[in-house]
Amino acid sequence: MYPSFQNNVLFVLIPTLVVVATQLLLIRRVSSLKMTNAYLDHKCSANQGKYKPGSYYEKIFDSAIQELSKNTEAFRGGSIYMDYTDLQEIRSDPERIYFTFQCRGDIYGPQCRSCFATAQSELIKRCPRDKGAIIWYDHCLFQFSSIGTAGGINYDDSVCYNTARARPNAKSHISDSVFKFLTLLDNLTSIAVIKRNKFFKNVDQPALFAAGEKTFGNKKLYVMVQCTRDLNAKACEECMAYNIKHFEDCYENKPVGLKSGARVLGRSCNFRFERYPFVNPKTSSIYLKF
Incomplete structure (x- = not known):
């Protein structure tokens, strides 16, 4: 009886192990493709200087981040380049902030939005009050700058x-x-x-x-x-x-x-x-x- 019982267990166990192994392989493959969004690197642009807490620059910076966060079309398309200033302020030489955000070519929608949320939050922490900085994640890059660079090669x-x-x-x-x-x-x-x-x-x-x-x-x-x-x-x-x-x-x-x-x-x-x-x-x- 015991040998027969062991054979039956083995017969059931082998297919089960195969299924589990296959599932683990698929999970690993999916994880490597879509589920990971590792931090890669960042740079703070010290040559652009810093802005002061409560300054006009901080005001338009925060406004721009809020506007970017609501830009559903940008996340759907996977990229945005934005030249931002406060048009309601009457200034002879208004300060401008330039934003570049782009997701990897297979990342769109909610995943793209999630990468932006992580990148902008983390970059502000890593480069506090810097006027220029860039950060890379596996799924996206995010940069803000006081210098316009659209169309030029960095x-x-x-x-x-x-x-x-x-x-x-x-x-x-x-x-x-x-x-x-x-x-x-x-x-x-x-x-x-x-x-x-x-x-x-x-x-x-x-x-x-x-x-x-x-x-x-x-x-x-x-x-x-x-x-x-x-x-x-x-x-x-x-x-x-x-x-x-x-x-x-x-x-x-x-x-x-x-x-x-x-x-x-x-x-x-x-x-x-x-x-x-x-x-x-x-x-x-x-x-x-x-």
Whole structure:
């Protein structure tokens, strides 16, 4: 009786374990794609100075944050660039504040709004009363500034991080692996500045975002590029070209070859590549399988 009982338990247990393992795998995959919104980095712009508590600048700053928080259209579309001042105040030289907010190209609606709420609150804490600052999260970036920068490329506020160690077996494929990665990055950038966002067909502007995957050997590489929407196509391409050149030591482990992952964070453009999926193909404005 006992052996028979144990076999029955084993027969039931194995399928159960398979189901649990599958569910855990799915949870992990969903978590990596959509559920995490980690803080990445921030910069306070000391050269722009600080505003005093109770000042006119603080008044319009707080008013602007409130207006941004109510901008449902911005969160639905995933980005906003706002030039703000108090038009009710009669001043010969009114102070202005410029805001840039953008979500990752697969993040819209409530998740985008949530990222804004977190980013603006945290940036004010990290850079108290600074007139200029920027913060990056996994799902969005947020910047405020006393200097208007719309349409211009910000070359100063960029940083790159290695996200994984170099491939131990890449030594015999140095130029090949790096060349293929750069080709894929260039292709995605070209697509980002030409194709429209598939979710907003009536918007006659390029998506300035593209993500995709490609198999190299027996492994897949997942890549994303994105520019802020105040840039035109040419500026987006120039920004990407600069960061690819400027941060080559971040993604290339000389003389071994391409690293397993890296990401560039910038005010004007960014890119990222990993050996695992990190954007959601279903909600990405552009996602391709090469």
